[in-house]
Amino acid sequence: MALNDISLTTGMRKNLVSLQKTVTLLDRTQDRLSTGKKVNSALDNPINYFAAQSHLSRASDISAYKDGMSEAVQTIQAANTGIENIKSMIEAARGLGQAALNASANSVGFTVTSMVSGNTIAIGGTTFTAVNTTASSETQFNVQDANGNALTVDEIVSNLAAKINQNDEKDGRAGNLKAVANGNRITLTSVATDKAITTTAVVAAAKGGGAADPGVTIDTKVTSERQTYALQYEEIMTQIDSLAQSSGYKGNNLLAKDTMAVGFEGGSISVRGFSASVSSMGVNVTGAAKSSVTGSENVKWAVGSDIRHDVNNLDKGIQKLKEESGKLSSSLSVINIQQDFSTSKINILTAGADNLTAADTNEEGANMLMLQTRQSLSTTALSLSSQAAQSVLRLFG
Incomplete structure (x- = not known):
């Protein structure tokens, strides 16, 4: 039906247009209240919409970096846990060395036949x-x-x-x-x-x-109390290697010389691992002392100088672990600072986007009440306008 098929009076036309505007505003207000945003598309406000999208996109990128930093923190914590346990193992080995120094050396027994x-x-x-x-x-x-x-x-x-x-x-x-x-x-x-x-x-x-x-x-036979301690020492060294190999997290093991790159907005940090194996730290037990006694070729820690040499290496190993732990702690501090900064930046960007697009629910609620009242009044006014046209019917009554 064309607009000119039906003719409306001027008063009815004005009331109809006013009612249509009220309905449009009422729909928009309901949409804002349901979404909580005053800008839901580029049609609502192109400038604010695209600016808000830029803020949210940047916040999303930073959030992805933050996830990587969280994983890096876990990797460093796994390495630090390994270091602390290896240090405990070395302290135990050091105790064995001190006990061996106080123990008797080799003994030779022979039968006088x-x-x-x-x-x-x-x-x-x-x-x-x-x-x-x-x-x-x-x-x-x-x-x-x-x-x-x-x-x-x-x-x-x-x-x-x-x-x-x-x-x-x-x-x-x-x-x-x-x-x-x-x-x-x-x-x-x-x-x-x-x-x-x-x-x-x-x-x-x-x-x-x-x-x-x-x-x-x-009939000669060599025995040694120190040999017993040396064997226990070697078992601890085996456990240290096992701990070093088990200190990884999601494929990264900083105790096996792995290097981990941690990215953040505007840069990155490289966390370098080290080898915590027994051979790399130089804490292997000293080889057998040379002896011409039958059966003594494999005797470990035969003399005190060997033991003191190993104990000294243990001290160096602990010092190395402390140094490497300090480096990891420094890297962890940088990552934690970047995490906190990233969290703050995400909040700032999100708040900026909300300021550009978020609706004031109190204001929109008041608008809804006013529009409903206006709609009711417009309907009443339209009804009154139609009554003027109906008066013509009385001429034919």
Whole structure:
């Protein structure tokens, strides 16, 4: 139907236009109240709409950086947890080293089954030399201390240990050597923490004062309390390597020399890891002390200097961990500052966008009430205008 098909009076036309405007404003107000925004599209206000979209887009980008920073914080915390546990492990290993320094060194036990000839045993600077005797229950040793003073021990096996201990005290070196008799076996122990035990090679025994029988040898066996500590030390080193390999987070392990790039608006920071393995920190147990005693080739921590060397390396390892932990803490501080700044920036941008597009609900509520009243009045006015036209009907009544 065309607009000119029906003719309205001037008053009705004005009332109709006013009512249409009121309905349009009423729809807009309802839309603002439902969305909470006064600018919902570029048609509402192009300048404010696109400015707000720019703010929100930038806030979204910063939020993505913030997510990356949160992951970086977790990675650093995982590495720091690994460092603290490795430090505890090193402290435990250091305790083993101190205990080993106070423990006895190697001991050599041998069974006297025949007379021995030409054998020497050097313990802590004291040398024992066996000589030929007749076949009996007696064994003779020439004992020579570090100063070259010769002492002769000619006792049966059961009294030999006591005599050796007595000579050790007589020489003023009490506590450096300890002999223990057990049946026909004598165990010589270097109590001095820095002394190792060495002997010559194969020993022959003389029977009945005759020629030496190369088929008879001394049954030697090397034991060490320090060796036990060294094995425990090595087990701790294995655990340290395991901790270092398990300190990663989402594929990044800062204790395995990984490097992590952390981005933020306007720049980035590179967090460099380090190797926390035993070999990299140089805290491996010192190798076996060289000894000619059969079975002693694999003895660890045979002398105190080896132990002190390892303990010193442990101290260096702890210092390295402290230095690297400090570097990680510095990087963490920078990331935390960037996180706080990013949060503030996101809030500022979001607030700016809201200021450009958000509706005042109190104002819109008042507008709604006023528009509803105006709509009612416009409807009433239109009704009154139509009554003037209806008066024509009375002429035909």
